[in-house]
Amino acid sequence: MKIRNALFKPAAVLAALLSFTGAPAQAEESYTLKLAETWGPNSPILGETTQHMADMAEKMSAGRLKIRIDSSNKHKAPFGIFDMVKSGQYDMGHTASYYYKGKVPNTMYFTTVPFSMTVPEQYAWFYHGGGMELMQKVYEPHGMLSFPGGNTGNQMGGWFRKEINSVADLQGLKMRTPGFAGEVMSELGVAVTNIPPGELYTSLERGTIDALEWVGPALDLPMGFHRIAKYYYSGWQEPAAEVQFLVNKNVWDGLPDDLQEILRVAMRTAAYDMYSQSTHMNSLAWDKMKEEYPDVTHKVFPPEVISALRETTARLLKEQAAQDPLAAEIIDSQQGYLKQVRKWTNISDKAYLDSLSIVE
Amino acid sequence: MKIRNALFKPAAVLAALLSFTGAPAQAEESYTLKLAETWGPNSPILGETTQHMADMAEKMSAGRLKIRIDSSNKHKAPFGIFDMVKSGQYDMGHTASYYYKGKVPNTMYFTTVPFSMTVPEQYAWFYHGGGMELMQKVYEPHGMLSFPGGNTGNQMGGWFRKEINSVADLQGLKMRTPGFAGEVMSELGVAVTNIPPGELYTSLERGTIDALEWVGPALDLPMGFHRIAKYYYSGWQEPAAEVQFLVNKNVWDGLPDDLQEILRVAMRTAAYDMYSQSTHMNSLAWDKMKEEYPDVTHKVFPPEVISALRETTARLLKEQAAQDPLAAEIIDSQQGYLKQVRKWTNISDKAYLDSLSIVE
Numbered sequence: 001m002k003i004r005n006a007l008f009k010p011a012a013v014l015a016a017l018l019s020f021t022g023a024p025a026q027a028e029e030s031y032t033l034k035l036a037e038t039w040g041p042n043s044p045i046l047g048e049t050t051q052h053m054a055d056m057a058e059k060m061s062a063g064r065l066k067i068r069i070d071s072s073n074k075h076k077a078p079f080g081i082f083d084m085v086k087s088g089q090y091d092m093g094h095t096a097s098y099y100y101k102g103k104v105p106n107t108m109y110f111t112t113v114p115f116s117m118t119v120p121e122q123y124a125w126f127y128h129g130g131g132m133e134l135m136q137k138v139y140e141p142h143g144m145l146s147f148p149g150g151n152t153g154n155q156m157g158g159w160f161r162k163e164i165n166s167v168a169d170l171q172g173l174k175m176r177t178p179g180f181a182g183e184v185m186s187e188l189g190v191a192v193t194n195i196p197p198g199e200l201y202t203s204l205e206r207g208t209i210d211a212l213e214w215v216g217p218a219l220d221l222p223m224g225f226h227r228i229a230k231y232y233y234s235g236w237q238e239p240a241a242e243v244q245f246l247v248n249k250n251v252w253d254g255l256p257d258d259l260q261e262i263l264r265v266a267m268r269t270a271a272y273d274m275y276s277q278s279t280h281m282n283s284l285a286w287d288k289m290k291e292e293y294p295d296v297t298h299k300v301f302p303p304e305v306i307s308a309l310r311e312t313t314a315r316l317l318k319e320q321a322a323q324d325p326l327a328a329e330i331i332d333s334q335q336g337y338l339k340q341v342r343k344w345t346n347i348s349d350k351a352y353l354d355s356l357s358i359v360e
Numbered sequence: 361m362k363i364r365n366a367l368f369k370p371a372a373v374l375a376a377l378l379s380f381t382g383a384p385a386q387a388e389e390s391y392t393l394k395l396a397e398t399w400g401p402n403s404p405i406l407g408e409t410t411q412h413m414a415d416m417a418e419k420m421s422a423g424r425l426k427i428r429i430d431s432s433n434k435h436k437a438p439f440g441i442f443d444m445v446k447s448g449q450y451d452m453g454h455t456a457s458y459y460y461k462g463k464v465p466n467t468m469y470f471t472t473v474p475f476s477m478t479v480p481e482q483y484a485w486f487y488h489g490g491g492m493e494l495m496q497k498v499y500e501p502h503g504m505l506s507f508p509g510g511n512t513g514n515q516m517g518g519w520f521r522k523e524i525n526s527v528a529d530l531q532g533l534k535m536r537t538p539g540f541a542g543e544v545m546s547e548l549g550v551a552v553t554n555i556p557p558g559e560l561y562t563s564l565e566r567g568t569i570d571a572l573e574w575v576g577p578a579l580d581l582p583m584g585f586h587r588i589a590k591y592y593y594s595g596w597q598e599p600a601a602e603v604q605f606l607v608n609k610n611v612w613d614g615l616p617d618d619l620q621e622i623l624r625v626a627m628r629t630a631a632y633d634m635y636s637q638s639t640h641m642n643s644l645a646w647d648k649m650k651e652e653y654p655d656v657t658h659k660v661f662p663p664e665v666i667s668a669l670r671e672t673t674a675r676l677l678k679e680q681a682a683q684d685p686l687a688a689e690i691i692d693s694q695q696g697y698l699k700q701v702r703k704w705t706n707i708s709d710k711a712y713l714d715s716l717s718i719v720e
Binding site: 056059060061062115118119120121123124126127128129153154156216217232234235236239256257258261262265266268269272273275276277279280282283284286287298300301303306310340341343344345346347348349350351352353354355356357 | 416419420421422475478479480481483484486487488489513514516576577592594595596599616617618621622625626628629632633635636637639640642643644646647658660661663666670700701703704705706707708709710711712713714715716717
């Protein structure tokens with residue numbers, strides 16, 4: 001290890017002093033960025049990720065880059081992150097891109113798409129398959145940069161009080177399932193309802209709804225659904241739910257190169273780390289559910305239901321692509337990439353996991 | 361955004377000058393670390409990862425942390441990285457932990473283990489399941505720190521010129537497959553040979569060997585094996601091959617806090633990024649092989665062979681655990697974690713991938 005100690009050799013200090021003309025030396029400025037997150041205070045996994053990112057940035061910059069986090073109890077606008085970062089009210093945000101599909105429909109493709117890529121496939125698409133560039137194309141006109149912000153892992157299809165054995169079983173089923181998945185379910189005859197999170201447990205318990213989809217074991221466990229619904233179905237609707245960091249472009253441009261890189265790398269690592277933490281927490285929580293309620297049963301939708309969900313998804317995506325050239329470009333990119341990368345997943349991880357279950 | 365410009369306000373500069381007594385102000389020192397990598401110059405994926413890590417560290421530190429990389433053509437000791445970092449001849453290394461099992465047997469468990477965790481499962485184990493702590497327990501007595509350094513993804517089982525339909529087909533088969541996998545294969549009657557990489561193609565073409573295992577599509581493609589062997593088998597032996605960064609502990613301890621964190625985060629991101637790049641490059645390469653040689657056929661070993669390989673692996677691991685308490689501790693930790701996390705993988709990604717292939 002060679003240590004070079006340039007700035008504090010007396011000559012260097014003197015030179016620095018002599019050349020000092022009142023212009024700030026960028027390398028020594030400190031910055032405090034205000035970040036608004038969708039989540040409430042101390043939110044497990046999601047909120048921990050924001051804090052983890054801020055901690056890395058502060059430590060790597062020796063305190064020159066501080067990120068002050070406001071949770072939703074403070075800013076009162078959990079689904080207003082897009083606007084608040086766009087307007088500069090906040091410098092950064094931590095949220096899910098698809099919350100803003102009502103405002104900017106093309107934001108929805110960057111969180112996850114039904115029947116699309118798994119997490120490792122989607123990170124490969126973001127970083128090597130053109131995903132980052134397309135996401136930027138959507139956020140650029142709003143004066144923002146968008147970065148992957150952490151993954152929940154493959155989300156579960158939801159809690160059902162009765163088995164689903166056919167498409168007919170979906171008819172009239174009252175289910176809480178928001179977003180794109182809700183649209184697809186609704187096309188298949190499900191009565192899709194939206195119920196505030198705080199009322200979900202009681203609604204399911206009292207039969208106001210027959211089923212609901214939340215996230216996965218780690219975030220479902222504290223909600224308690226496993227106590228009142230027996231069937232836990234594997235998912236199809238959010239195979240790789242990635243949340244996002246948003247950064248106001250003027251703020252980003254105002255950071256010196258080193259702090260830009262520190263922020264970029266801190267966000268990138270925090271995002272990957274959230275996927276590792278989700279994997280861990282989901283496995284712990286699934287064990288705990290089964291231990292507390294051994295009757296809880298894992299189910300997969302029958303092929304007939306999967307086919308119907310998949311065809312409906314494909315039809316809706318085709319309609320979206322027909323309405324907007326940029327939507328078409330994003331959907332084409334994702335579907336083309338999926339087709340290529342899934343061949344690899346199938347001969348590697350899938351073949352491996354299949355071969356093990358064959359001999360078990 | 362609030363900008364605080366402390367150090368270069370005239371009063372602060374004056375104060376800094378007045379307090380300057382010749383003691384180096386840690387925050388302004390520059391460091392150049394020498395890194396030895398196992399790989400040759402410009403090695404795809406592996407060498408790119410080392411360079412990517414160095415680039416991030418230099419940029420995040422505004423040039424205060426430089427990493428000078430020597431490839432194997434320079435240091436001439438591709439499998440001597442452990443010793444060179446231990447002795448301080450190099451400050452850092454980029455290599456695979458299991459190359460050193462002849463010297464320190466317990467290093468082998470931190471690259472990958474046959475029939476063990478997939479990549480997302482293994483990262484969860486490293487960062488949340490006790491893996492980092494156990495790896496440090498192995499490297500600490502040698503005055504080194506060890507960090508995940510990038511993943512190749514699930515490796516393929518190898519190139520075979522004839523189909524393997526039974527355990528009997530393995531009898532007398534001449535195969536290049538090094539390490540733990542070679543030991544397992546050898547127990548099942550395979551004539552395991554070691555052949556330098558440069559002679560592999562000719563050996564397979566001339567029938568000196570009947571089969572070989574290398575890495576996966578991305579690194580197999582330039583070797584050309586797909587031109588002379590028809591059957592490409594899915595793997596069992598390296599489901600999550602993670603390479604490692606090694607850092608000499610004295611060097612690490614001599615870095616100021618901010619540069620330690622910059623180095624730690626740069627290594628962590630570079631490792632995750634290598635997995636994303638591997639996923640991408642493997643999928644491209646597999647497509648290319650099939651395009652150039654449509655006869656190339658993907659195969660999976662029959663259940664009888666998988667069972668035999670798996671039982672042999674379990675027996676060898678049990679023998680290793682019996683010989684050394686730390687080996688037992690690592691194997692227990694990995695197998696316990698695998699048992700828990702695989703349940704989650706099975707109800708999430710595996711169930712999802714299975715449901716799609718059912719309706720295809």
